[in-house]
Each structure stands twice: as C-alpha cells, then as structure tokens.
Amino acid sequence: MSPPPTKLDGRRLRSERTKQLIIEAYLALAQELSPRVPTAAEIAGKAGYSVRSIFERFPDIRALQVAAVDYCFAQIAALAPPRGADGDRGSRIEAYVRTRGQTCERWARLWRSLVVNQGDSPELGARIRLARELVRDRMELMFAPEFAMMQPEERLRTLILLEALVDVESWERMREFFSLSFDDACHVWMQTIDRLLPKSSSEAA
Incomplete structure (x- = not known):
C-alpha cells in the first residue's frame, strides 16, 4: 500500500524547507x-x-548559486514593486532612487560575488543579463514622460548612461570609498538623473 498523501505532503514540505534554508545559508x-x-x-x-x-537537492554549487539568485529576484520583486510611476518628476526620481538604493544596499556583496564567479555558466550569465534588463525596464517605466520627449538614438544613449549610473558598483563606491550616508548617496543619484533627463517647457521655466 502506498503511504497516505499527508505523509508525502509533509515530507515534501520538509524537503522544500530544507532547500530554502540551504539557499539562505548560501546567501548569508x-x-x-x-x-x-x-x-x-x-x-x-x-x-x-x-x-x-x-x-541531494542541488547537483553542484553552481546550481545552488542559480537557485539563490532566483530566490533573490523573488525577494526583490516582493519587497520593491514599482511605485510612484504616476507622480511628478521629482517624486518619480526620488521613488526610483530610494528603491534602487535599498536594493543595492541589501544585495551589493552578493552581486559582486555573482559577477566575479559567473565563469562560463550560461545560467548565471543569463541571470546577470536579466538583472540589468530589469533595471532598464524599471527606468523606462518610471521616466516614461521624459523618454517620450527624446528621439530614439538619444533615448538609447540616455538609458545606457542611467543604467551605468545606478549600477551596484556605483553604489558601493559612494557608500564605501566615499563614505557617503544612504541619504547622501541617494541625493547624488537624484541630482545626476535630474540633469540627464530632459525637462518639459513648464519644468524648465
């Protein structure tokens, strides 16, 4: 006779819990x-x-790394959903920068390890590309009115500059090398983004 479903479900839940604890240990x-x-x-x-x-749960450490990155993506999506996209220019810039700063603050060291140790792993390389695409997608959402004022070539150049500006390494340099506080680092990003994005005639006046 096969064991009752409740026992199987309980065993599966314990196994998933063990897997999660292993991922959390790796991340720490x-x-x-x-x-x-x-x-x-x-x-x-x-x-x-x-x-x-x-x-028993991961064929190798590289597979555990991939699972850990996916876990982080889920955490970021849950903790930093898009907000403030319908606000005025200043509030949109501040909302974007503070959310991005909090993400960098939490995951900077893990990101550094991921980039350095990706090796020839197509799975980790794909996750790095996806993370950068998500940053660009968020910027295009938050700054849609400003991007709409640009020609395609200018829009692409500005997007490239902004993506480089808000990279994790940029945040780390401000926080660790220049010893800026969280608020001061946010201010640097906000001020620079404001300069890079075009203003409407009413805002420029």
Missing part, C-alpha cells in the same frame, strides 16, 4: 565572504545540515 555566507564562493562544508555548517543534504 556569500554576503560575508564576497567575492569568494562558500564551500559546501561552510554552507552545510551554516544551514545546520550535512554536505550530503546539499547535494
């Missing part, structure tokens, strides 16, 4: 050890499981 260590990738033994110790438990 990746933040601490960046840019070095944590070893399986370090991850197991942090999670409170055996190394065997890790490889």
